[in-house]
Amino acid sequence: MLPLQSEVLLPERIAGILGLSGTVGQIVGGLIGAFLIANILLIQTAVAGPWAKRKITAAFTDRIAVNRVGPFGLLVIVADAVRLLSKELVIPEGVDRPAYDLGPLLVPFSALLGFAVIPMGNGIHLADPETGAVFAFAASSIASLGLVMMGYASNNKYSLLGGLRAIASNIAYEIPLIVTAVSVIIFTGSLQMSEIVAQQTDPLLSVAGVTIPQWFAFVNPFAFVLFVIANLAEVGRNPFDVPEAPTEIVAGYQTEYSSVYFVLIYLGEFIHIFLGGALAATLFLGGPAGPVLPGFVWFLIKIWGFYLFTQWARSAIPRLRIDQFLDIGWKGMLVLSFANLVLTAVIVGVIA
Amino acid sequence: MSLEEPTPEDGAVEVLPTEGDEIAELLGDLVVDREEHVNAPGFVIRPDSVQETLRRLRDEAGFDHLSCVTAEEREDRYESIYHLTSFDDRQREVSVVVPTTKDDPVSESAEPVFRTADWHEREAYDLIGIEYDDHPDLRRILLPDTWQGHPLSQNYDQDRPQIVTLKEWENPLADDHREDAGDTMYVNIGPHHPATHGVLHVKTVLDGEQVADVDPDIGYLHRCEEQMCQTKTYRHQIMPYPDRWDYASSGLLNEWAYARAAEDLNDIEVPEYAQIIRTMGAEFCRIASHMLAVGTFALDVYGDFTAIFMYAMRDREKVQNVLEELTGQRMMFNYFRLGGVVWDLPEPREEFFELIRDFLEDLPEAVEEYHDLITGNEILQSRTIDTGVLPPEVAKSYGATGPVARGSGIDYDLRRDDPYGYYDELEWDVITEDGCDNFSRLLVRLKEVEESAKIIEQCVELLEDWPEDERNIQANVPRTLRPEDDKEIYRAVEAAKGELGIYIRADGTEKPGRFKIRSPCFSNLQTLPEMSAGEYIPDMVASLGSLDIVLGEVDR
CATH class of the missing domain: 1.10.645.10 (Cytochrome-c3 Hydrogenase, chain B)
Structure with missing residues (x-):
C-alpha cells in the first residue's frame, strides 16, 4: 500500500524537484503547489457544476440531460463557461461598490483556502500546521462574510433577506459542526490533519480476515451523522437551502449578480460542497485511506460521494421553513452535538 | 322560516316559481320588480338596499354563496346582478338585479355582506364604470390605474390612445417612502418571480420574515x-x-x-x-x-x-x-x-x-x-x-x-x-x-x-x-x-x-x-x-x- 502521508509536503517536494532551497524554494514551491491544488479543485467544480449536477438531477427525475456536446455531453462545460463569461455584467444602480465586488471573490477563495490543510493523499498536501482543523473551519467560515456582503451591498430586498438568512443559518449550524468535529479531536488529541488521518489507519477490529480501520465514522457513527447534517446546512443545500430559496426570495444574496460574478459565486458554492466533503473525509473517513486504489483517488471518491449526497438531498427533500430550520439548528443539532461531545469526553477519559 | 332548511316536503327545491314567490314574500318592499332568468328568479331592487337584501337572503333564506357579480350597461341603465346560490343546495338560485341610472351609476356595495364582492365590484367598476358606495377599496383591478374610461361601457372610445403622461400620474421611478415609518419592509413579489405561477404581483409588507399584509395585484394577463x-x-x-x-x-x-x-x-x-x-x-x-x-x-x-x-x-x-x-x-x-x-x-x-x-x-x-x-x-x-x-x-x-x-x-x-x-x-x-x-x-x-x-x-x-x-x-x-x-x-x-x-x-x-x-x-x-x-x-x-x-x- 502506498504511504498515505508522505513526510514531505507538496511545496517542499516541488522545491526539491526544481532544485531550489531556503526561502526562495518555500515561496516558489508554495505558489506552484497552491496553483496545482486550486486547479485540481477548479476542475472538480467545472465537472460538478455544469455537467454532473445536471446529470445527477436528471437521473433522479427520469430525464437524460446534456448529451449533445461532446462525449456524454461533457463539452457542455466549455460551452457553459463561454456562455456565462460572455454575458453582460449588470451592476444595478445604488449598489455598495467595494462590498458588492468583494463578496463574490470571498466565497470561492475562502473555500479554496480551507483546502490548504487538507491531506489529499499521495503527498498532495499543501501545509500541515498544528492547528490544521481549526484553520480549515475558520477559512470556510469566511464565506459567510462574503454572503453578508453580497446580500447587504446588492441594494435589493431579496438579497438582504437572503444575506440575513445565510448568516442565521451559518451561526446556527457552524457551532454544532465544530462541536462535533471537536469530539473527533478528543480522540486524536491533535488538531494536525496529518495526525488525525494517521490515527485512523489503526485497525479497529478484524472480521474474517478483513481489517476495519479505525475511521471515526465507525468509531462514532452518531457524530458522523451529526457532522454530515450540519455540513449540509453549512453548504446550504436542501433541506437547508433557505438562504437561496428560489421560490421564496428569488435567489437570495445572489439575485443581483450576473456573468463573471455569478460564476464566482457558483464556483464558490461547489468548492464549498467539496470542502465540506473533504472535512468529513478527513475527520471521519480516514482521509485518503482506502484499499487498492491510490490515496488521491480515494480522496476524490469520498468528496464526490458527499457531492452526490448533497444532490440527492436536493432532489428528494423539501425545504424547511426558516423558523423550523433555525429550531432544528439551535434546539436539536446544538443539544445533540454537545451531548455527543460530553459523552465522547467521558468515554475517552474513562478508557485513557 | 321554511326556506332556512330546505326540506323535500315544502317542495321549494324543485319548483322555482314557488320559491320565487316565497323569496318575494321574504324580501317584501325591497323588491321593485321581478325578472325571470333562465336559471333563477330575478328580483330588481333599489341601489341603496343591496346590503339589506343580500343579508336577508343570506341569513334567512340560506343563500350563502355569492357566486358572481355581473355588471353591464344597458340602453337606459347600468345593472349589477348578484348571482346568489347556496353551498348546501346549489340548485337553489336567485339573481338580485340592481339597476342604477345612467348619469349617476352609484350602487351600494355588497362587500360588508359577502367579502367576495370586493374584487367583483372592483372589476365592475373597472370595466363598466359602476361605482359602489361603502366599498372599502374601489380601485381598478384588471386595468392599470392610469387607464382612461371603462372599456365595456357603451360610450367607450376604443380609438382613444391610452397614453398618460407622467405629469398626470406618479413617476414609477420616484423614490419610495412607504417603509420609512415603522419596522416593516415592503417587497414586490412578482410580477416576475419564481413562485407566482405566471404574472401575478403580490404587494407584500414584511415584518422581519413574517407577512404583515399582502395585496394581490392582478390584471397583467387581461386579454379582454x-x-x-x-x-x-x-x-x-x-x-x-x-x-x-x-x-x-x-x-x-x-x-x-x-x-x-x-x-x-x-x-x-x-x-x-x-x-x-x-x-x-x-x-x-x-x-x-x-x-x-x-x-x-x-x-x-x-x-x-x-x-x-x-x-x-x-x-x-x-x-x-x-x-x-x-x-x-x-x-x-x-x-x-x-x-x-x-x-x-x-x-x-x-x-x-x-x-x-x-x-x-x-x-x-x-x-x-x-x-x-x-x-x-x-x-x-x-x-x-x-x-x-x-x-x-x-x-x-x-x-x-x-x-x-x-x-x-x-x-x-x-x-x-x-x-x-x-x-x-x-x-x-x-x-x-x-x-x-x-x-x-x-x-x-x-x-x-x-x-x-x-x-x-x-x-x-x-x-x-x-x-x-x-x-x-x-x-x-x-x-x-x-x-x-x-x-x-x-x-x-x-x-x-x-x-x-x-x-x-x-x-x-x-x-x-x-x-x-x-x-x-x-x-x-x-x-x-x-x-x-x-x-x-x-x-x-x-x-x-x-x-x-x-x-x-x-x-x-
Missing part, C-alpha cells in the same frame, strides 16, 4: 376575453376561447362551461353518448390539471427543480396523449360543440380504449408514489399542516370553490350538486378534508385524481358497449343561433379550480349582449391575504401554490 366573446357568434366562434382561460390543460372543463350555458340558453339537448364522451374528456382534463397543481405546489415547497415536478409532468403527459388522440390537440382542444362534441372517438376504438386502460392501470401506482414522495414526507407535513388556514366560514364568504373549498371541509361540488353531463349516473365521491390548510388542499387534489379515474373507467365501459348505430355525437343545432332578446342565464360547471360560471344575456342577435365569466381562480385568489397574514413568507408562497391559480383565468 369577455369582450372577445361578445363579438363572436354563439354557434362556433366562441368555443375556442374557453381553452385559453385556464390554459393549464383544463380546456375541456372550460369549454363545458360555455357549452352548458349556451345550450341551456338555446334549449339544446345533448345526446347521451356525447355527454359520456364529454364527461370522460373533462375528467382527463381534471387529472392533468391536478397533476400540474400538485407538481407546482411541490415545487413551491421543495424549492429546487425536483423529482416530484417531473413525475407529475410525466403523468400529465400521458393524459395529454390520450386527449390528443381524442381531440387532436394537446392543450387548446376546441373539441366541444353546442349540442355535443365535434367528432367521435378515434378509430380503431379498441386501441384508444387500450391507451386509456393502460393509463388507468398505472395511475394507482403513480398516486401511491406521490403519497410516498409528498404527503408522506415529514418535512412537507410540517411545512403545510396548519399553514395557510382558511376556515370554512371565511371560505364561503369569499366564494371559494373547488378543491380550495373542499379542503376547508365545504361539501360542495357542482358535478353532484347541480348535475350535468353524465355525472349523476356514475359512481364516485366528492372528496372533502377538514384540515382547512395547505395540506388538506393538496390531499383533496390527489384524491380527486383517483375519483376522476373512477369516472373515466365507468365512461370507458359505457362507451365500449354503446351500440354502433346509436353513437350520436351531436344534436341537431341550427346553423345560426339567435336566442330571444333579454333572455339571461347564469350557468356554472365544476372546473378543475372550482365553480366556473358563465353569464350570458342574449340581445336577439347571434352574438351575446353580455358575456361574463365567473372565474374560480379569481375568487379563490381573494382568500390569499386571509390565509397568509401573520405567517412566514414560505407559507405565503405555499398558500399561493395550494390555491392553484392560473393567471389566464384570473385576469381573463
Whole structure:
C-alpha cells in the first residue's frame, strides 16, 4: 500500500524537484503547489457544476440531460463557461461598490483556502500546521462574510433577506459542526490533519480476515451523522437551502449578480460542497485511506460521494421553513452535538 | 322560516316559481320588480338596499354563496346582478338585479355582506364604470390605474390612445417612502418571480420574515376575453376561447362551461353518448390539471427543480396523449360543440380504449408514489399542516370553490350538486378534508385524481358497449343561433379550480349582449391575504401554490 502521508509536503517536494532551497524554494514551491491544488479543485467544480449536477438531477427525475456536446455531453462545460463569461455584467444602480465586488471573490477563495490543510493523499498536501482543523473551519467560515456582503451591498430586498438568512443559518449550524468535529479531536488529541488521518489507519477490529480501520465514522457513527447534517446546512443545500430559496426570495444574496460574478459565486458554492466533503473525509473517513486504489483517488471518491449526497438531498427533500430550520439548528443539532461531545469526553477519559 | 332548511316536503327545491314567490314574500318592499332568468328568479331592487337584501337572503333564506357579480350597461341603465346560490343546495338560485341610472351609476356595495364582492365590484367598476358606495377599496383591478374610461361601457372610445403622461400620474421611478415609518419592509413579489405561477404581483409588507399584509395585484394577463366573446357568434366562434382561460390543460372543463350555458340558453339537448364522451374528456382534463397543481405546489415547497415536478409532468403527459388522440390537440382542444362534441372517438376504438386502460392501470401506482414522495414526507407535513388556514366560514364568504373549498371541509361540488353531463349516473365521491390548510388542499387534489379515474373507467365501459348505430355525437343545432332578446342565464360547471360560471344575456342577435365569466381562480385568489397574514413568507408562497391559480383565468 502506498504511504498515505508522505513526510514531505507538496511545496517542499516541488522545491526539491526544481532544485531550489531556503526561502526562495518555500515561496516558489508554495505558489506552484497552491496553483496545482486550486486547479485540481477548479476542475472538480467545472465537472460538478455544469455537467454532473445536471446529470445527477436528471437521473433522479427520469430525464437524460446534456448529451449533445461532446462525449456524454461533457463539452457542455466549455460551452457553459463561454456562455456565462460572455454575458453582460449588470451592476444595478445604488449598489455598495467595494462590498458588492468583494463578496463574490470571498466565497470561492475562502473555500479554496480551507483546502490548504487538507491531506489529499499521495503527498498532495499543501501545509500541515498544528492547528490544521481549526484553520480549515475558520477559512470556510469566511464565506459567510462574503454572503453578508453580497446580500447587504446588492441594494435589493431579496438579497438582504437572503444575506440575513445565510448568516442565521451559518451561526446556527457552524457551532454544532465544530462541536462535533471537536469530539473527533478528543480522540486524536491533535488538531494536525496529518495526525488525525494517521490515527485512523489503526485497525479497529478484524472480521474474517478483513481489517476495519479505525475511521471515526465507525468509531462514532452518531457524530458522523451529526457532522454530515450540519455540513449540509453549512453548504446550504436542501433541506437547508433557505438562504437561496428560489421560490421564496428569488435567489437570495445572489439575485443581483450576473456573468463573471455569478460564476464566482457558483464556483464558490461547489468548492464549498467539496470542502465540506473533504472535512468529513478527513475527520471521519480516514482521509485518503482506502484499499487498492491510490490515496488521491480515494480522496476524490469520498468528496464526490458527499457531492452526490448533497444532490440527492436536493432532489428528494423539501425545504424547511426558516423558523423550523433555525429550531432544528439551535434546539436539536446544538443539544445533540454537545451531548455527543460530553459523552465522547467521558468515554475517552474513562478508557485513557 | 321554511326556506332556512330546505326540506323535500315544502317542495321549494324543485319548483322555482314557488320559491320565487316565497323569496318575494321574504324580501317584501325591497323588491321593485321581478325578472325571470333562465336559471333563477330575478328580483330588481333599489341601489341603496343591496346590503339589506343580500343579508336577508343570506341569513334567512340560506343563500350563502355569492357566486358572481355581473355588471353591464344597458340602453337606459347600468345593472349589477348578484348571482346568489347556496353551498348546501346549489340548485337553489336567485339573481338580485340592481339597476342604477345612467348619469349617476352609484350602487351600494355588497362587500360588508359577502367579502367576495370586493374584487367583483372592483372589476365592475373597472370595466363598466359602476361605482359602489361603502366599498372599502374601489380601485381598478384588471386595468392599470392610469387607464382612461371603462372599456365595456357603451360610450367607450376604443380609438382613444391610452397614453398618460407622467405629469398626470406618479413617476414609477420616484423614490419610495412607504417603509420609512415603522419596522416593516415592503417587497414586490412578482410580477416576475419564481413562485407566482405566471404574472401575478403580490404587494407584500414584511415584518422581519413574517407577512404583515399582502395585496394581490392582478390584471397583467387581461386579454379582454369577455369582450372577445361578445363579438363572436354563439354557434362556433366562441368555443375556442374557453381553452385559453385556464390554459393549464383544463380546456375541456372550460369549454363545458360555455357549452352548458349556451345550450341551456338555446334549449339544446345533448345526446347521451356525447355527454359520456364529454364527461370522460373533462375528467382527463381534471387529472392533468391536478397533476400540474400538485407538481407546482411541490415545487413551491421543495424549492429546487425536483423529482416530484417531473413525475407529475410525466403523468400529465400521458393524459395529454390520450386527449390528443381524442381531440387532436394537446392543450387548446376546441373539441366541444353546442349540442355535443365535434367528432367521435378515434378509430380503431379498441386501441384508444387500450391507451386509456393502460393509463388507468398505472395511475394507482403513480398516486401511491406521490403519497410516498409528498404527503408522506415529514418535512412537507410540517411545512403545510396548519399553514395557510382558511376556515370554512371565511371560505364561503369569499366564494371559494373547488378543491380550495373542499379542503376547508365545504361539501360542495357542482358535478353532484347541480348535475350535468353524465355525472349523476356514475359512481364516485366528492372528496372533502377538514384540515382547512395547505395540506388538506393538496390531499383533496390527489384524491380527486383517483375519483376522476373512477369516472373515466365507468365512461370507458359505457362507451365500449354503446351500440354502433346509436353513437350520436351531436344534436341537431341550427346553423345560426339567435336566442330571444333579454333572455339571461347564469350557468356554472365544476372546473378543475372550482365553480366556473358563465353569464350570458342574449340581445336577439347571434352574438351575446353580455358575456361574463365567473372565474374560480379569481375568487379563490381573494382568500390569499386571509390565509397568509401573520405567517412566514414560505407559507405565503405555499398558500399561493395550494390555491392553484392560473393567471389566464384570473385576469381573463
